[in-house]
Amino acid sequence: MSIYCKNGKYYSRFKIHGEQRHFLCQGAKSQREAQAIEDAEKFKLRQQQAGLIKVAKKVTLSKLIELLISDNKINNKDQKHINSKVNSILNYFGKDKDVSTIKRADIENYRGYLKGLNYSNSSINKYVCSLSKSFNLGISNEIIEKNPCSRLKKLKENNEIIRYLTESEEKRLLKELPEYLKPIVICALQTGLRLGNILSLRWEQVDFDYNFIEILKQENKGHKDIKLPLSKKLKEVLLQQPKDCDYIFRNPETMKPYSTISFAWKSALKRANIKNFRFHDLRHTVATRLVENGVDIMTIKEILAHSSIATTQRYMHTKERNKIEAINSL
Numbered sequence: 001m002s003i004y005c006k007n008g009k010y011y012s013r014f015k016i017h018g019e020q021r022h023f024l025c026q027g028a029k030s031q032r033e034a035q036a037i038e039d040a041e042k043f044k045l046r047q048q049q050a051g052l053i054k055v056a057k058k059v060t061l062s063k064l065i066e067l068l069i070s071d072n073k074i075n076n077k078d079q080k081h082i083n084s085k086v087n088s089i090l091n092y093f094g095k096d097k098d099v100s101t102i103k104r105a106d107i108e109n110y111r112g113y114l115k116g117l118n119y120s121n122s123s124i125n126k127y128v129c130s131l132s133k134s135f136n137l138g139i140s141n142e143i144i145e146k147n148p149c150s151r152l153k154k155l156k157e158n159n160e161i162i163r164y165l166t167e168s169e170e171k172r173l174l175k176e177l178p179e180y181l182k183p184i185v186i187c188a189l190q191t192g193l194r195l196g197n198i199l200s201l202r203w204e205q206v207d208f209d210y211n212f213i214e215i216l217k218q219e220n221k222g223h224k225d226i227k228l229p230l231s232k233k234l235k236e237v238l239l240q241q242p243k244d245c246d247y248i249f250r251n252p253e254t255m256k257p258y259s260t261i262s263f264a265w266k267s268a269l270k271r272a273n274i275k276n277f278r279f280h281d282l283r284h285t286v287a288t289r290l291v292e293n294g295v296d297i298m299t300i301k302e303i304l305a306h307s308s309i310a311t312t313q314r315y316m317h318t319k320e321r322n323k324i325e326a327i328n329s330l
Contacts, residue, residue: 002014005034010028011025012038014042016046057143059138061097065090067137068082069086085127085131089110089134093106099144104152107149111155121157125155131149163281163284165277169272172274176271180264181265184261187234187249189286192283192287193213194280197215198249202247203246208235208238211229212228283304290303
C-alpha cells in the first residue's frame, strides 16, 4: 500500500516513471480521504510529466533582490538607501527563501517587525514598497506570477512635522562646515535638489549663459526632467569650483563624486548645535521659504519636481501659521 498511517496521520509514498513523492496527506481523517489526496497528486504528476502543466521552479528572494538592485542602478537611483532596505528584507526573510511561500500575512508580520524597531510608518511603507517592486520585477521577467504585497494598504503616514533650517541655524551651520561641503550645502539651499543630484552634478548640466541647471528624468528620483533657474549666488559659487573633471563637486582624491558626506555633515551639525536635522531637510527648507515668500504652489511643485501636488501642499503649513500670527497680532 502506498498509503500508511503513523501516529494518527496519513502519509503517501509512490513513484511514477522514476519520480518519487512522499508527503503528509494534510487534513485526511481516513484511509479513503488519504487515497483521494494521493490520487489527485498522482494525476498532477502525470500531467506535469506529459508537459500539460507547467512545473514552477523555485525562485529565491535573493534572485528578486538582484533584479531590484540592477533596476536601481539602471535608473541611477541612490544605492545607499536601497542597500539598507535590501539588507533588512534579506535578514528578515532569508536570502534562500522560496518567494512562492511568502504570503500576505508574512508581509504584515514584516511590517510589525519594523514597527518593533521603532521605524516610522513612512519608512515602513518605503521598505515594503521596495519588496513589492522586487516581486513586480520578477513578474515582468516572467519568473514568478504573483505579488503578495499587492492590495496591501499602506500604513497611514504622519507627515505634518516638517523640519527646516532657520536663518540663525543656517549662519551657524555655514560657519562650521568644512570648505568642501559649503558649496554643496549652498547648492541645496539655492535649488532644493536632492543630495544625490547635487553630488553627481556635472558641468554639462549647467548653462552659465542662459542661467539654468538641467536634471534629466533618468537622473531624478521623481522621474521628471528638471530645469532650474541658476541664482546669482549659486552661479558665483559654482564658478569658483575647480573645472578639472566632469563633476562640479568632485573628491580631489578620486576625481569622482563624494561617495558620502555623512561624517562631515553630522560633525558640523553637532558643532553648530543643530539637532534633528538631515541633509534632506535642506529641501524642506527651500520649500518652506518659497511658501513664506509668497510663491504659488504650482511653481513650488515644478521647482521641487514633485509628482503630486499633495506632496507640495505639506509645506502650506507655513502660510497657515502666518495667518494665525497675523490674527493674534490684532
